[in-house]
Amino acid sequence: MAEKRRVMAAALEPSQDLTDLRSFVQAVLIPRAAQNDRDARFDHDTTRQLWERGLLNVLVPKEFGGTECSVSDLVWIARELGYGSAGVAATFIGNLLGFSAMILYANSPLREKLSRQNLNGFQLWSFAMTEKGCGSDLEKTATTARRVPGGYEITGEKNFITNATHATQLSVFAAVVNENGEPEGITCFYIPGDSPGLRRGDAVDKMGWRESNTGHLHFDRVFVPEYHRLGDLGAGLKVLTHCLNRSKTLLGAVSVGVSTRALDMVVERLLQTNRYGRALTDQSAIRHLLARLHTEVEAAWLLALRAAAVWDSGDFAVKEASMAKLFGGNTASKVTSQAVELFGARGFINEYEVSRLMRDAKAIEIVEGPSLVQELLIAKKVIPEKKASKKIYQLDEADARRIDVKKKVA
Numbered sequence: 001m002a003e004k005r006r007v008m009a010a011a012l013e014p015s016q017d018l019t020d021l022r023s024f025v026q027a028v029l030i031p032r033a034a035q036n037d038r039d040a041r042f043d044h045d046t047t048r049q050l051w052e053r054g055l056l057n058v059l060v061p062k063e064f065g066g067t068e069c070s071v072s073d074l075v076w077i078a079r080e081l082g083y084g085s086a087g088v089a090a091t092f093i094g095n096l097l098g099f100s101a102m103i104l105y106a107n108s109p110l111r112e113k114l115s116r117q118n119l120n121g122f123q124l125w126s127f128a129m130t131e132k133g134c135g136s137d138l139e140k141t142a143t144t145a146r147r148v149p150g151g152y153e154i155t156g157e158k159n160f161i162t163n164a165t166h167a168t169q170l171s172v173f174a175a176v177v178n179e180n181g182e183p184e185g186i187t188c189f190y191i192p193g194d195s196p197g198l199r200r201g202d203a204v205d206k207m208g209w210r211e212s213n214t215g216h217l218h219f220d221r222v223f224v225p226e227y228h229r230l231g232d233l234g235a236g237l238k239v240l241t242h243c244l245n246r247s248k249t250l251l252g253a254v255s256v257g258v259s260t261r262a263l264d265m266v267v268e269r270l271l272q273t274n275r276y277g278r279a280l281t282d283q284s285a286i287r288h289l290l291a292r293l294h295t296e297v298e299a300a301w302l303l304a305l306r307a308a309a310v311w312d313s314g315d316f317a318v319k320e321a322s323m324a325k326l327f328g329g330n331t332a333s334k335v336t337s338q339a340v341e342l343f344g345a346r347g348f349i350n351e352y353e354v355s356r357l358m359r360d361a362k363a364i365e366i367v368e369g370p371s372l373v374q375e376l377l378i379a380k381k382v383i384p385e386k387k388a389s390k391k392i393y394q395l396d397e398a399d400a401r402r403i404d405v406k407k408k409v410a
């Protein structure tokens with residue numbers, strides 16, 4: 001218990017010096033973001049700089065020479081990247097998701113080999129779960145992994161995958177079918193990006209996160225050896241839940257970065273805008289609005305920090321991560337939409353970046369499970385928790401006596 005409390009308290013402060021990361025965000029991400037967004041350009045140079053700074057290798061274990069960041073470390077990084085460019089933050093998160101499936105579930109020799117490979121040369125990961133017929137509902141996975149001597153043959157298609165066009169490494173989910181055509185369950189596999197039979201579709205043209213790459217992957221009897229299986233046979237849902245919920249915590253932090261940027265821009269703008277003889281920041285209605293928005297962003301940040309601390313204490317933070325993403329995404333949408341409005345006409349024209357933030361915020365509400373799905377996940381946890389504690393279903397004896405006394409008095 002004391003150790004858990006220590007982890008929770010430590011999560012409120014960054015364990016690493018963020019000065020260098022902030023300089024990178026200010027010097028590289030912010031100046032490039034507007035043009036890359038206009039051109040829907042995946043910036044190879046920025047991505048390479050992410051790798052050079054170790055940001056694509058944050059999970060490599062210390063024993064192999066990596067930094068082995070905790071989830072609490074990662075939320076700080078995700079927030080800073082989100083502040084500079086949600087698109088670049090998406091590249092970071094897509095890479096992390098793919099890599100985390102490997103690092104958490106690969107056998108030891110594969111883990112070591114791929115970790116060292118990641119440190120020695122540029123690698124970019126994708127995490128391929130979604131298909132046309134299955135987003136929120138993984139059990140409908142139509143991509144198959146047919147058992148063949150020595151491994152599996154993967155056939156199918158994955159859609160809307162971050163980093164898909166450029167990924168050198170993939171974590172892919174497929175439904176295993178044995179030699180007799182019988183199902184053996186959804187399973188996760190590591191697939192090198194240069195595997196024969198793997199084809200990349202065009203990048204999709206998106207409303208937001210335009211600086212990130214999102215594309216389709218086609219698998220035509222791609223051979224995967226048995227030792228590239230990530231996790232147990234049929235344990236794909238477990239791998240998915242683990243990786244995705246860790247990642248949702250980081251999306252919560254990205255949403256805080258996007259919201260904070262919008263608030264910084266809007267306050268700067270309002271300070272310079274005089275209406276009715278004074279700066280707009282001196283108008284009472286605007287002061288109240290800014291106070292409320294700042295409070296909501298702070299609350300979103302605390303949810304992300306808490307979810308991270310729960311992961312780092314060794315528990316599965318599904319409820320906390322879902323709350324962080326749900327509230328963070330909704331807050332980012334609300335804050336950025338308000339920011340556009342507070343910019344007036346300038347908010348609506350592309351010359352001012354604030355409209356990009358609004359488009360970027362929307363993606364957070366959809367990817368890794370839309371808000372309605374997060375609500376279902378939260379309800380699935382909180383209702384049984386309440387039921388178990390019986391508080392809302394049964395009055396305890398003291399309550400019952402109090403009510404009885406009130407009745408008598410009446």
Ligand SMILES: Cc1cc2nc3c(=O)[nH]c(=O)nc-3n(C[C@H](O)[C@H](O)[C@H](O)COP(=O)(O)OP(=O)(O)OC[C@H]3O[C@@H](n4cnc5c(N)ncnc54)[C@H](O)[C@@H]3O)c2cc1C
Binds near residue numbers: 206
């Ligand atoms: C920019 C971008 C990047 C992405 N990157 C990746 C990636 O790297 N890897 C990957 O695998 N996928 C990726 N995705 C896919 C993304 O995770 C899915 O789009 C998302 O999970 C939603 O799935 P869906 O599109 O099939 O929506 P659906 O599941 O069809 O949902 C549609 C709507 O129905 C609602 N809904 C669904 N189920 C229920 C229910 N039971 N009850 C009530 N309402 C429900 C949802 O809330 C939503 O509003 C990406 C998508 C985008 C846009």
